[in-house]
Amino acid sequence: MPDLDSLSILFIWTAIAIYAAAFIAYAFDLARRSEVTSDARLIREKELVGAGAPAVRSDEPPAGAAASEKESKPRYVMARIGTTLTVLAFLFHVGATVLRGIAAERVPWANLYEFAMTGTVLIVLVYLVVITRIDLRYLGTFITGLVIVLMGAAAVSFYVDVVPLMDPLKSVWLVIHVFVASLATAFFALAGALSVLQLMQSRRERRIAEQAEKPGPRFLGTLLGADRLEGTAFRFAIIGFIFWTFTLIAGSIWAQDAWGRYWGFDVKETWTFIVWVLYAGYIHARATRGWRGNPSAWLSIVGFSAVIFNFTIVNVFFKGLHAYSGLS
Amino acid sequence: MKPDASDPLRPSDHVDGDAGAIAQPRLGFVGWLRWGWRQLTSMRTAIILLLVLAIAAIPGSIFPQRMADPNGVTQWERNNPDLFPILDALDLFDVYLSPWFSAIYLLLFTSLVGCVIPRIKHHVKALRAKPPRTPARLSRLEDHREAVRTIDEADAEAEASRTIDVAHKQLGALGYRVQRYDANGRSGRTYSVSAERGYWRETGNLLFHLALVGVLITVGVGGSFAYTGQRVVVEGQTFVNTLLDYESMNRGRFVSDDALSPYAMTLDSFDVTYQEYGSAASGQAGDFSANVTVRENGETREGSVRVNHPLPIAGDKIYLLGNGYAPTITVRNADGDVVYSNSVPFLPQDNNLTSLGVIKVTDGMPEQLGIAAFFYPTAAKLETGAYASAYGDLAAPLLTLDVYEGDLGIDDGTPRSVYVLDTEELTKLTGRTTDVESIELQPGETADLPGGRGTITFEDESPAAATDYSESVKRFVSLQIHHDESAVWVLVFALLALAGLMLALFVPRRRMWVKAVVAGGEVRLEYAGLARGEDPTLAAAVDDLATGHARLLDAPPSPQPRK
Numbered sequence A: 001m002p003d004l005d006s007l008s009i010l011f012i013w014t015a016i017a018i019y020a021a022a023f024i025a026y027a028f029d030l031a032r033r034s035e036v037t038s039d040a041r042l043i044r045e046k047e048l049v050g051a052g053a054p055a056v057r058s059d060e061p062p063a064g065a066a067a068s069e070k071e072s073k074p075r076y077v078m079a080r081i082g083t084t085l086t087v088l089a090f091l092f093h094v095g096a097t098v099l100r101g102i103a104a105e106r107v108p109w110a111n112l113y114e115f116a117m118t119g120t121v122l123i124v125l126v127y128l129v130v131i132t133r134i135d136l137r138y139l140g141t142f143i144t145g146l147v148i149v150l151m152g153a154a155a156v157s158f159y160v161d162v163v164p165l166m167d168p169l170k171s172v173w174l175v176i177h178v179f180v181a182s183l184a185t186a187f188f189a190l191a192g193a194l195s196v197l198q199l200m201q202s203r204r205e206r207r208i209a210e211q212a213e214k215p216g217p218r219f220l221g222t223l224l225g226a227d228r229l230e231g232t233a234f235r236f237a238i239i240g241f242i243f244w245t246f247t248l249i250a251g252s253i254w255a256q257d258a259w260g261r262y263w264g265f266d267v268k269e270t271w272t273f274i275v276w277v278l279y280a281g282y283i284h285a286r287a288t289r290g291w292r293g294n295p296s297a298w299l300s301i302v303g304f305s306a307v308i309f310n311f312t313i314v315n316v317f318f319k320g321l322h323a324y325s326g327l328s
Numbered sequence B: 001m002k003p004d005a006s007d008p009l010r011p012s013d014h015v016d017g018d019a020g021a022i023a024q025p026r027l028g029f030v031g032w033l034r035w036g037w038r039q040l041t042s043m044r045t046a047i048i049l050l051l052v053l054a055i056a057a058i059p060g061s062i063f064p065q066r067m068a069d070p071n072g073v074t075q076w077e078r079n080n081p082d083l084f085p086i087l088d089a090l091d092l093f094d095v096y097l098s099p100w101f102s103a104i105y106l107l108l109f110t111s112l113v114g115c116v117i118p119r120i121k122h123h124v125k126a127l128r129a130k131p132p133r134t135p136a137r138l139s140r141l142e143d144h145r146e147a148v149r150t151i152d153e154a155d156a157e158a159e160a161s162r163t164i165d166v167a168h169k170q171l172g173a174l175g176y177r178v179q180r181y182d183a184n185g186r187s188g189r190t191y192s193v194s195a196e197r198g199y200w201r202e203t204g205n206l207l208f209h210l211a212l213v214g215v216l217i218t219v220g221v222g223g224s225f226a227y228t229g230q231r232v233v234v235e236g237q238t239f240v241n242t243l244l245d246y247e248s249m250n251r252g253r254f255v256s257d258d259a260l261s262p263y264a265m266t267l268d269s270f271d272v273t274y275q276e277y278g279s280a281a282s283g284q285a286g287d288f289s290a291n292v293t294v295r296e297n298g299e300t301r302e303g304s305v306r307v308n309h310p311l312p313i314a315g316d317k318i319y320l321l322g323n324g325y326a327p328t329i330t331v332r333n334a335d336g337d338v339v340y341s342n343s344v345p346f347l348p349q350d351n352n353l354t355s356l357g358v359i360k361v362t363d364g365m366p367e368q369l370g371i372a373a374f375f376y377p378t379a380a381k382l383e384t385g386a387y388a389s390a391y392g393d394l395a396a397p398l399l400t401l402d403v404y405e406g407d408l409g410i411d412d413g414t415p416r417s418v419y420v421l422d423t424e425e426l427t428k429l430t431g432r433t434t435d436v437e438s439i440e441l442q443p444g445e446t447a448d449l450p451g452g453r454g455t456i457t458f459e460d461e462s463p464a465a466a467t468d469y470s471e472s473v474k475r476f477v478s479l480q481i482h483h484d485e486s487a488v489w490v491l492v493f494a495l496l497a498l499a500g501l502m503l504a505l506f507v508p509r510r511r512m513w514v515k516a517v518v519a520g521g522e523v524r525l526e527y528a529g530l531a532r533g534e535d536p537t538l539a540a541a542v543d544d545l546a547t548g549h550a551r552l553l554d555a556p557p558s559p560q561p562r563k
C-alpha cells in the first residue's frame, strides 16, 4: 500500500505552490484594478462630454464602486485566474487533508499540524462559497497569503507523524468542538480582512473629502465604500461569533467529561474566553455612537489577531491541559 | 429616523439612541447619582469593561494559576524567589479569584442588569403597541416601490380599499403585526396598512443578556454546593464514599458533613494497552479502563471508569485522573514475623512509568525503617550503570530499594505525606555512600535486609497459571469524585444565551407599509420598508411584498374549480 501520509505531504506542497500562483494573480488583479478605475473614469468623462454635459472632473463618490462597476462592467481577468488557481489548489488541499485522515484512520484535526490543515481548508472553503454570492475576490491576496503562511509554517515546523490518539482526544467532541472552532476562525478571517480594507477605505474617503493629492491605493476605488465594507465585515463577524460561542459551550461540555470540570481557566480556555469577550466588545462598538466606523474596525482586527495568537503562540509555547500540538 | 414607542429602548449613546438624553448632571446629590448610573449603564462603559475584562484575563494565561496548576506555582516560586512575593501580592497567581478581576466582571454585570431592566419594561410595552402610523411620504424611504393598477369598475375607492385589505392579510400571513391606517389627505382619501415584525430580535437580545446573568449566578452559587475529592485505589481495594476515605477533598461552603451518599466501589482490575515497541508512538499508553464493582443501597453492579466517560453514581461522577503501579512489598523482622505488607502506590516519573515509592516500617523492628524505592516496569541498564524504564508495560519489572533507619517522625503527630521520605534524620543502610549495594528485586524475590535485620520480599501477584510478568504487579488508579448539580443549569443558561444570540443577530426587525390612493381613475400603490437595525435582506423583502401583492390582487377573489 502506498504511504498515504507521504502522498498527503506531496499534495500539501502542491497546494501551497498553486496558492502562491493564485496569490500573485490576485496581487496583479489589485494592481490592474487601479487602471480599471482610471479607465472607467475616462470613459465616464468621455460619455459626459459626448452627451454635451460640462466636463466636470467628478471625483469618485465615496461608494463609487458600485456606480462605476455598473457603467463599464470591468472584467477582472486576473481575479478570475486567481480564483481558478485557488479552486485548483483547494482541491489538492482537500485531497491532502482527506489522505491524512485516511492514513490516521480518524478525523484529520487531532494535533496542531492537522488542525492547521483542516482550519485552512475551511478558510478557503468559506471564501470560495462566499464569492459565489458576493464579489469579495479582492480579499484573494489576503486569504491565499494567510493560507500559505499558516500551511507553510504547519508543514515545516508543526509536522508530526501519524500516531494513535491520546485517550482524552477520543471523543465526539473532538469532531464537533474543533471543527466548529475552525469554521468560526474562517469567518473571523474574512471579517478581519474586510475591516482592514474598511480602515484603508475610510482613510481614502477622508482624504478625497479633503481633496488630497494622493488619497490612497487606487484599487480601493473599485471596492465598496467604507460603510458597506463595515456592514459586510460585521455580518461575517457575527456568524463567526455564534460559532465561537458554540465552540466555547461544546468545549466546556468536553472538559466536564475529560477533566471533571467544565471550566478551569486553562490557558487555552482563557484565550478562547478572551477572543469571545473581544468580539462581544466589537459587536457593541458597532452599535455605539463614537465607536462605529474605525474604532470598531480596530476591535475586529484585534479580535482576529487574538484568534491567530491563540492558534499559534498559545498552542506552541504556553503550557496547559490542551497540550495537543503533538510537538515536544 | 427618530425612535418611537415600538422601537426597542437603547442606551443614549447607542447609534439609534436619543442623544438628547445625555444631559449634563443637574446639581445636587441625586442628580449626580443619576448621572453616574447613566454613565455606568451606557454602551461605552460596557465596551470599555469588556475590553478591560479581556486584558485582565491575560496574566492568568502567562503565570501559573493555583486553581489550575498549583505545582507550577511552586516551581515558579522556586525559580523566582525575589519576584514571587510581589506578584503574589498582586494576585497574579490567583487572577480569576482576585478582587480586581472580580471587580471588573461585577461592574460589567451591574451595568448589564442596569441596562437590561428598563429595556425589558419597555419591550413588554412595545410588544403590545400598535405598529406606527404610515409616514406621509413613503417615497423618502430608501426601499420604496410603486405600482399602478387600472380599474374597470367604477368604484375606484372600493378597489383601493380592497388592495389594502389584501396587503393586510398578506403581511399578517408573513408574520407581521399589522394595523390599518386610512386617512383623508389633501389629495383625497389614502388607504394604508402599517406592519412591523422582528420583535424576536429584541426578545432574543434580552434573553441573551439575562442568560449571561444566569450563567454567572449558577456558576457562583453552584460552587457552594459542589465537592470534589481525590482518592487512590489499588486493584482489589474498596473505596467507601465517606469524608474519611478521601485523600483530599474540596467542598463548597454549603456542603454538610453528611452530604455524601453512601456507596462503595471496588477496583477489580485496570486495563491499559500500549503501542507496540518500535511503532510510531512506541510505548504510548491508552484505552485506560478502571473496572469496578459498585455497591449502593444493597445492590451490586459493575461499571467502568474511562477517560471521557466518567462513571455516574448517586449524583456523583467518578473520573479517572491517573494510574500507576503499586508493588506489593512484605517486610519480615529477624524472627521472621511480618512487620509490613502492603501494595504501595508508586508515583510515575516519566512516560515509561519509572516510578518512585516510599515504604515506612513503623513497628516490629528495633528501629523504624524508611525505604525509598524505584520501580521499573521494563528495566534497562544505562551506560552509567543506573536503571531506566524502557517501556510502560511489565516486561522486565525491577524494584530497587535503599533502606534508611531512624525516627520517621510520625509519632509526634506532625502530618507527613506518605509519598515523601524525609531522610535528613535517618541513617542510610544501603545504596550510594554506603558500602552495601542497593537491594534489587524482581517479582517473587526476597532479599536480606542489611545487618541481619530481616528480609524484604517483592510479591509476585500473577495468577497461578501465568507464564510471564504481565500481571505480576498490581496497578492503582487515582480517581476524582465530583459532585456539582449546578453544571446542568450552567449549560441550560449557556444554551439559552446561544439561542437568544441567534435570534438577536439574525431575526430582521423591519417595518413595511403599503399605501393606496386613487388618482385619475387609477389606484396608485406604494410599498416601502424600513430596517430597524442590521437588515441586509430588506430590499429583497420589499420586492417580494410588491410582487406577492400583485399576484394576490390578480388572483380570482375566491378559488373556483377550473374547467
Ligand code: HEM
Pocket (backbone or CB within 6 Å): A280, A283, A284, A287, B010, B011, B014, B041, B042, B043, B044, B046, B108, B109, B111, B112, B113, B115, B116, B204, B205, B206, B208, B209, B212, B500, B501, B504, B505, B533
Ligand atoms: C457580560 C457582558 C456583555 C456581553 C458579553 C454582551 C454581549 C452582547 C452581544 C454578543 C450582543 C449582540 C447580540 C445581541 O444583539 O443580542 C449585544 C448587544 C447589545 N448589548 Fe450587550 N453584552 C454585555 C453587556 C451589556 C451591557 C452592560 C449593556 C448596556 C450598556 C449592553 C447593551 C447591549 C445592547 C443595547 C445591545 C444591542 C446592540 C444593537 O443594537 O445591535 N450589553 N451584547
